[in-house]
Amino acid sequence: xxxxxxxxxxxxxxxxxxxxxxxxxxxxxxxxxxxxxxxxxxxxxxxxxxxxxxxxxxxxxxxxxxxxxxxxxxxxxxxxxxxxxxxxxxxxxxxxxxxxxxxxxxxxxxxxxxxxxxxxxxxxxxxxxxxxxxxxxxxxxxxxxxxxxxxxxxxxxxxxxxxxxxxxxxxxxxxxxxxxxxxxxxxxxxxxxxxxxxxxxxxxxxxxxxxxxxxxxxxxxxxxxxxxxxxxxxxxxxxxxxxxxxxxxxxxxxxxxxxxxxxxxxxxxxxxxxxxxxxxxxxxxxxxxxxxxxxxxxxxxxxxxxxxxxxxxxxxxxxxxxxxxxxxxxxxxxxxxxxxxxxxxxxxxxxxxxxxxxxxxxxxxxxxxxxxxxxxxxxxxxxxxxxxxxxxxxxxxxxxxxxxxxxxxxxxxxxxxxxxxxxxxxxxxxxxxxxxxxxxxxxxxxxxxxxxxxxxxxxxxxxxxxxxxxxxxxxxxxxxxxxxxxxxxxxxxxxxxxxxxxxxxxxxxxxxxxxxxxxxxxxxxxxxxxxxxxxxxxxxxxxxxxxxxxxxxxxxxxxxxxxxxxxxxxxxxxxxxxxxxxxxxx
Numbered sequence: 375x376x377x378x379x380x381x382x383x384x385x386x387x388x389x390x391x392x393x394x395x396x397x398x399x400x401x402x403x404x405x406x407x408x409x410x411x412x413x414x415x416x417x418x419x420x421x422x423x424x425x426x427x428x429x430x431x432x433x434x435x436x437x438x439x440x441x442x443x444x445x446x447x448x449x450x451x452x453x454x455x456x457x458x459x460x461x462x463x464x465x466x467x468x469x470x471x472x473x474x475x476x477x478x479x480x481x482x483x484x485x486x487x488x489x490x491x492x493x494x495x496x497x498x499x500x501x502x503x504x505x506x507x508x509x510x511x512x513x514x515x516x517x518x519x520x521x522x523x524x525x526x527x528x529x530x531x532x533x534x535x536x537x538x539x540x541x542x543x544x545x546x547x548x549x550x551x552x553x554x555x556x557x558x559x560x561x562x563x564x565x566x567x568x569x570x571x572x573x574x575x576x577x578x579x580x581x582x583x584x585x586x587x588x589x590x591x592x593x594x595x596x597x598x599x600x601x602x603x604x605x606x607x608x609x610x611x612x613x614x615x616x617x618x619x620x621x622x623x624x625x626x627x628x629x630x631x632x633x634x635x636x637x638x639x640x641x642x643x644x645x646x647x648x649x650x651x652x653x654x655x656x657x658x659x660x661x662x663x664x665x666x667x668x669x670x671x672x673x674x675x676x677x678x679x680x681x682x683x684x685x686x687x688x689x690x691x692x693x694x695x696x697x698x699x700x701x702x703x704x705x706x707x708x709x710x711x712x713x714x715x716x717x718x719x720x721x722x723x724x725x726x727x728x729x730x731x732x733x734x735x736x737x738x739x740x741x742x743x744x745x746x747x748x749x750x751x752x753x754x755x756x757x758x759x760x761x762x763x764x765x766x767x768x769x770x771x772x773x774x775x776x777x778x779x780x781x782x783x784x785x786x787x788x789x790x791x792x793x794x795x796x797x798x799x800x801x802x803x804x805x806x807x808x809x810x811x812x813x814x815x816x817x818x819x820x821x822x823x824x825x826x827x828x829x830x831x832x833x834x835x836x837x838x839x840x841x842x843x844x845x846x847x848x849x850x851x852x853x854x855x856x857x858x859x860x861x862x863x864x865x866x867x868x869x870x871x872x873x874x875x876x877x878x879x880x881x882x883x884x885x886x887x888x889x890x891x892x893x894x895x896x897x898x899x900x901x902x903x904x905x906x907x908x909x910x911x912x913x914x915x916x917x918x919x920x921x922x923x924x925x926x927x928x929x930x931x932x933x934x935x936x937x938x939x940x941x942x943x944x945x946x947x948x949x950x951x952x953x954x955x956x957x958x959x960x
Contacts, residue, residue: 407739408746409713414739419448423742429932430704430750431455431736432547434760437914437929452736455548456585456729464544469536469574472896474525476501480653482522482568489519490878512878520887521894522568528829528895529570531777534787535898537577538770541759548732552584553577554755555703557787558795560595560627562604564788572600573788575654588696588726592627593683599651604793607650611662615643620682622793628686630695634671641668646679687726693718697731705735706746707799713740748933751802754783757811761818764930765905772900774817775828783810821902829898832888842885856881911956919947919954 414423424444428435432455435443443451453459478501483489493499493515502518505511541550557580567573576598583591595601596619602608610616620642624634648663649656667676671685686692697717701709717731724730735741752760758780762770770776780786784807785796803811832839845855856879910929916922923943927935935943951959 408743409710410739410743411713411716411734412739413737414448414742416448418742420444422747423448424451425932426742426747427451427455427736428547429760430741431732432551433541433756433763434932436764436766437925448737452733455546456733456736458546458549461545464540464546466540466543469533470896472525472529472532472894474522474529474891474894475571477653478502479518479522483519486516486519486880486883489515494877509876510878513883516878516880516883517886517890520884521890522887524888524891525895526568526570527564528891530564530573530788531829532896532898533570533574533577534777535770535772537787538755538759538776541755542762542767542770549581549584551756552728552732553580555700556580556584556591556595558790558798559699560601561790561793561795562600562788563790567600567603569599569603570788571654572598572603576600585729585732586727588728589683589687591728592623592687593680595627596623596646596679596683597649597656599654599656602649602651602656607646610643610647610649611659612644612647612664615640615647615664617643619643619646619649623683624686626794628683628695629689629691633689633691633695638670641670642682644668645670645677645682649679690718690722693722693726696726697721700728700731701735703798704732705741706749751799753796753798753802754780754785755787757783758814761815761930762903765903765907766910767903767905769901769904771818771903772827772898773821773825773902774814775825775898778828779814779817783807783814818903819905825900827897827900829895830892836884836888838881839885839888842881843889846885852879852882856885917956919944919951919956922956923947 421440421444425435425440428440428443446454450460454461482500483492489499490512493504493512497504499515500518500522502514505514537550537553541547541554544550557577560576560580562573562576564570564573576595579591579594579598583594601619605619605622606616607619610619617639620639624639624642625631644664644666645668648659648661650659650662651657663678665676665678667674670677670682671689673685675681677685694714698709698714701714701717717734720734721727721731740746758776759770777786781789784802790796842855846852858881911922911925914921914925916925923940927940927943948954953959
């Protein structure tokens, strides 16, 4: 736990971080209009409603940006966000690959034992050959196996940085916000996928179809190598169907719990047999596909996977499930059944047009009702990017580490905890996580001078790699350096048995793989945040401590501070400046 700072500063930073977490807009003095899906009247569009729209449909905005969007008017602002009308095409750089992948790695084996078994049988595996003579003949294969695991892990972190930078800088914020939403909906994890390229490919699917037709999106996801790898497509074959994907597409992706039977899952699994991938390409292995008749949700026929998806989308539950999840994320939690039914009907009639659904939401009186404003709890990635935007940073800082910061707060891109994604909502603000949010703000303003880049050393769970490296540096030979733990127990005994294999040394392979990965993967730039708070004060032409406090409350917080909070902040600022006048505190 950090926050070893003066109490006044701790209160100030904690207040800022907590309010940022609740990402809301001030409520206009209008009668409640919740559940009213008619468009907001033009005369009720103002700076507060514009700021609220930019918070929910993007990652917030600076005061000058809010002013610009306010001047557009409601319909033009929504059309620009949802349809990109009048929005310049982003000239953002593509992902800069480190060049870590070698086609010889494919198909990458599911485990180290599988890699060494294949090498022993064939004399080569994953692009390298077994040593013809000498000891540890399989060591090159083991090194190569661990190299790819570590290199993809590090490159996935670079990919997360690149995506966060897109969120920060894009002129099409809703495209990135929807991609983040779908990343949580169609969750795949690097620990299972083990190929950063598949994550990038799936992310491109989210960018391409995230505001398009849901059918195209779900088929694209279902046939993506990332999802196929994550949900074990390779073992879903005729005569031995694997139910993982069929279950998740019904329960988590399209219908929701309670709208199917176990028999439907078993039959649908047969329809998806033979779906697989080769490197980055979807393939249908006809010899593994069950083309027989199936009965799913009351319909019988020789259905394939795409036909099952179409059948699911015909179910009334599909539109209700999807609309409820989108509404709960972008408008407010606990929507009324009447609103969901109305939106679901419109969604179905439009052919599951996501953009049209988002337009309906963002134009509606319901979206700007007091019950909708001031109620959204930002996830860690949204919180971080929103903070960077409101401080007018032009890039995601490398220090403090973005991935580490959001991980501590409960969310790490490309590493969702389960196939169900992240819980979200109030799960983001447990007492410990609230302290973490305050620490995030503090560390952004006051970076740790002893920071060691997270991509240049093994993470804590790979502590044994660091121990091997230190022993080698101290002059130990490989056998001594890779000695297993002597703490006793089954794990230690298992490690010793693995290390006893004369054909390879697993611990050395793990160390060598990490060493090669660090040499190959490009480092993440480690500039600190280029904050210019004094410049923000100057450009706003602020004269007094009161004006400075009001400006930053308005800039950083969408929830209004209380009179007592505002007075506390002003008093603290006057004490630190030694004056109430900005000009005298230059």
